[in-house]
Amino acid sequence: MDASTRHLQAGDTLCVTGASGYVGTHVVIAALEAGLKVRGTVRDPNNDAKCDHLWRLADELGARDRLELVAADLLMPGSFDEALKGCDGLAHVAAVARFSAKDRQREIVDPSVEGVSNVYKSAAKAGTVRAVAHTSSVAAIVRYADGRKGHVFTEQDWNTESQIPDDVYGYAKAAAERAAWAFTEALDEDKRWRLCTINPAIVIGPTYTRAHCRTSPQIIRDLMRGSFPACPPIFFGFVDARDVAWAHVRTLMDPQATGRFILCDEHGWMLDIANHLRRLYPGKTFPKGRLPKLVMLLAGIFDKRIELKLIRRILGNEVRYDSSRSRDVLGVKYRPFDDSLRETVDTMVQGGWAQLR
Numbered sequence: 001m002d003a004s005t006r007h008l009q010a011g012d013t014l015c016v017t018g019a020s021g022y023v024g025t026h027v028v029i030a031a032l033e034a035g036l037k038v039r040g041t042v043r044d045p046n047n048d049a050k051c052d053h054l055w056r057l058a059d060e061l062g063a064r065d066r067l068e069l070v071a072a073d074l075l076m077p078g079s080f081d082e083a084l085k086g087c088d089g090l091a092h093v094a095a096v097a098r099f100s101a102k103d104r105q106r107e108i109v110d111p112s113v114e115g116v117s118n119v120y121k122s123a124a125k126a127g128t129v130r131a132v133a134h135t136s137s138v139a140a141i142v143r144y145a146d147g148r149k150g151h152v153f154t155e156q157d158w159n160t161e162s163q164i165p166d167d168v169y170g171y172a173k174a175a176a177e178r179a180a181w182a183f184t185e186a187l188d189e190d191k192r193w194r195l196c197t198i199n200p201a202i203v204i205g206p207t208y209t210r211a212h213c214r215t216s217p218q219i220i221r222d223l224m225r226g227s228f229p230a231c232p233p234i235f236f237g238f239v240d241a242r243d244v245a246w247a248h249v250r251t252l253m254d255p256q257a258t259g260r261f262i263l264c265d266e267h268g269w270m271l272d273i274a275n276h277l278r279r280l281y282p283g284k285t286f287p288k289g290r291l292p293k294l295v296m297l298l299a300g301i302f303d304k305r306i307e308l309k310l311i312r313r314i315l316g317n318e319v320r321y322d323s324s325r326s327r328d329v330l331g332v333k334y335r336p337f338d339d340s341l342r343e344t345v346d347t348m349v350q351g352g353w354a355q356l357r
């Protein structure tokens with residue numbers, strides 16, 4: 001394949017895996033806005049609760065005729081053959097975005113890592129895919145618990161520490177991204193697509209379904225609900241879902257884009273986020289003060305969705321990311337953090353999925 005043709009243009013067809021999910025929905029919107037045709041994969045296209053919003057959003061953009069939804073499962077070899085047939089590009093967004101499970105290998109690692117193999121094999125079989133945007137994570141850059149005071153992590157860093165028992169999500173994201181690079185590099189030069197990975201920090205911004213509020217916006221919902229008596233000493237990097245989605249589409253359409261791109265704008269402690277929210281919503285209640293690490297551990301006040309071994313190391317730990325490559329190479333112009341926070345809250349309230357107190 002000629003290197004100068006490994007990019008997408010308006011009118012080309014993009015397969016978006018995990019189209020109904022939180023990040024996937026935003027990638028579908030950004031792709032339609034860029035004039036692409038979108039073939040989104042979902043596990044069940046007849047599940048209205050998960051898919052209706054995509055049709056509504058396509059209608060709002062006047063782009064219903066450029067959206068298709070097809071069924072595919074990451075764990076079934078060959079399942080993506082139909083979805084990728086004739087596609088010019090792939091945004092591989094689908095994965096299990098959970099930090100804990102009864103059977104961590106089967107429920108979290110396999111859909112991510114076997115998923116890459118299954119999806120990429122179907123893409124290679126199609127023979128028409130010229131560019132791939134792979135949704136990775138900062139979890140593939142560094143184990144969340146391994147921040148080093150004063151150190152800022154870049155695309156040069158790889159998470160080599162996470163293991164299935166302590167940080168299954170970090171393990172799965174790093175293994176899946178390595179599998180994506182290895183698969184691509186093993187393709188014959190004339191069949192090799194241009195691969196970029198998008199490595200976002202915690203994603204916030206508009207939610208469109210109840211299920212979206214159970215992924216990263218859950219952090220904001222916990223603060224609205226007062227799930228903790230005060231703010232756990234947890235440090236986050238944040239990015240707006242629309243900036244993440246725009247970066248996916250940009251890498252697909254820019255023939256010069258290569259490599260990994262960290263997507264992160266604002267950093268802060270959970271208490272900083274609660275203080276921002278208090279300023280944006282005067283008169284509403286958000287947790288005040290910081291919960292001491294020892295009190296949290298002794299009282300068992302931690303998020304049961306995250307492994308205890310990981311929580312012990314996350315508390316009080318500051319991890320910072322350098323996203324200058326996304327600005328300088330891709331031209332990402334990050335939205336103001338207050339807008340992202342406000343729209344996360346407002347869409348959850350409007351959807352009836354969370355209330356302000």
Ligand SMILES: NC(=O)c1ccc[n+]([C@@H]2O[C@H](COP(=O)([O-])OP(=O)(O)OC[C@H]3O[C@@H](n4cnc5c(N)ncnc54)[C@H](OP(=O)(O)O)[C@@H]3O)[C@@H](O)[C@H]2O)c1
Pocket residue numbers: 017018019020021022023024042043044050072073074075093094095096097111135136137138173199200201202203204211212215216
């Ligand atoms: N949210 C964040 O803060 C964040 C940060 C960095 C990276 N990411 C990455 O972004 C991607 C999307 O995450 P998200 O936050 O948007 O979570 P999400 O809303 O749960 O989306 C995950 C998507 O993956 C699909 N999926 C899960 N298992 C599948 C399977 N066996 N076969 C086919 N599809 C399957 C889901 O489909 P169904 O609708 O059928 O369940 C869903 O559409 C993931 O790769 C995640 O690692 C997210």
